[in-house]
Amino acid sequence: MLLNCLYSEFYEEQVFLDLLGLSSADWQSLLERRVMPAASYLFTNSSLCVSFFGQYQERELYRFHLKSHRRWFEDLQCFGLTQEQAAKAFFLSRFRNAKEAFRAGELGSRLHASYPEVLSAFDGDLEERTWGHFLNGTYGICTRDGQPDTIFQKQVGVRYVEKITETEPHWFPDDQLGLLRQTVDFLDGVESEFAAHEVSQSSRQRCIIDVRERYLAERVAA
Structure with a gap:
C-alpha cells in the first residue's frame, strides 16, 4: 500500500515540523527563503463514513518529507545558513x-x-x-x-x-x-x-x- 511506503521513509508534514521544532509560519519562511526542500509527495485522501445519520465525506491533503531532510535542516542551523x-x-x-x-x-x-x-x-x-x-x-x-x-x-x-x-x-x-x-x-x-x-x-x-x-x-x- 502506498501510504505504508510513504510512512516508512517519510514524515508527514506536521510530524516533520514538530521534530524540527517549527511552526507553520516558520516553515513557510524557510520555503520562501529557498533554503529547505519542499515536500516530495503530496497525497490526497478521500474518505466516506456511513452511519445511521447518513453519509459524511472528508478530503485531506498530506505532505510527505524525506526523513533524512532533517539532517539538512540541522546543517542549516549549525552553520547559520x-x-x-x-x-x-x-x-x-x-x-x-x-x-x-x-x-x-x-x-x-x-x-x-x-x-x-x-x-x-x-x-x-x-x-x-x-x-x-x-x-x-x-x-x-x-x-x-x-x-x-x-x-x-x-x-x-x-x-x-x-x-x-x-x-x-x-x-x-x-x-x-x-x-x-x-x-x-x-x-x-x-x-x-x-x-x-x-x-x-x-x-x-x-x-x-x-x-x-x-x-x-x-x-x-x-
Missing part, C-alpha cells in the same frame, strides 16, 4: 567535493579514464538545475537520503551506466562486464527503491533492473 545564497553555496560545496572524491576513487578513476566526457558535463548549468530540483523535493524521491553527496553519486551513476550501455548487449565486450557491474551496484546503493507505481518510469528500472537483466544476468547464465 539563513538565506538561499549561503545554503546553495554549502550544497554545491558538498556536491563538488563528492565529485572530486568520486574521481579520486578506484571506480571513479577507471570510469573517468574510459569516459572522460561524463564528468565534464557536470557544469554550472547542471548545478543550477540540481539545486532547483533539490528545493522542489525531487531528490527526496529518487535518492536514499536526499543529501548533496548522494545526489551527485546518483547523477553520476546514472550517466555512466547510460554511457557504458550505449553498446548493445550482443556487442558488449566481456572485459567491460566487471566495470559495468560495479557501476550498477554503486548506483543501486544510492538510488531509492521508489514507490511501486513509479518504478517502471524510473532510472532504477532503466539503469539497474533492466541492465542487470539484459547485460549481466545472461552472461552469468552463459
Whole structure:
C-alpha cells in the first residue's frame, strides 16, 4: 500500500515540523527563503463514513518529507545558513567535493579514464538545475537520503551506466562486464527503491533492473 511506503521513509508534514521544532509560519519562511526542500509527495485522501445519520465525506491533503531532510535542516542551523545564497553555496560545496572524491576513487578513476566526457558535463548549468530540483523535493524521491553527496553519486551513476550501455548487449565486450557491474551496484546503493507505481518510469528500472537483466544476468547464465 502506498501510504505504508510513504510512512516508512517519510514524515508527514506536521510530524516533520514538530521534530524540527517549527511552526507553520516558520516553515513557510524557510520555503520562501529557498533554503529547505519542499515536500516530495503530496497525497490526497478521500474518505466516506456511513452511519445511521447518513453519509459524511472528508478530503485531506498530506505532505510527505524525506526523513533524512532533517539532517539538512540541522546543517542549516549549525552553520547559520539563513538565506538561499549561503545554503546553495554549502550544497554545491558538498556536491563538488563528492565529485572530486568520486574521481579520486578506484571506480571513479577507471570510469573517468574510459569516459572522460561524463564528468565534464557536470557544469554550472547542471548545478543550477540540481539545486532547483533539490528545493522542489525531487531528490527526496529518487535518492536514499536526499543529501548533496548522494545526489551527485546518483547523477553520476546514472550517466555512466547510460554511457557504458550505449553498446548493445550482443556487442558488449566481456572485459567491460566487471566495470559495468560495479557501476550498477554503486548506483543501486544510492538510488531509492521508489514507490511501486513509479518504478517502471524510473532510472532504477532503466539503469539497474533492466541492465542487470539484459547485460549481466545472461552472461552469468552463459
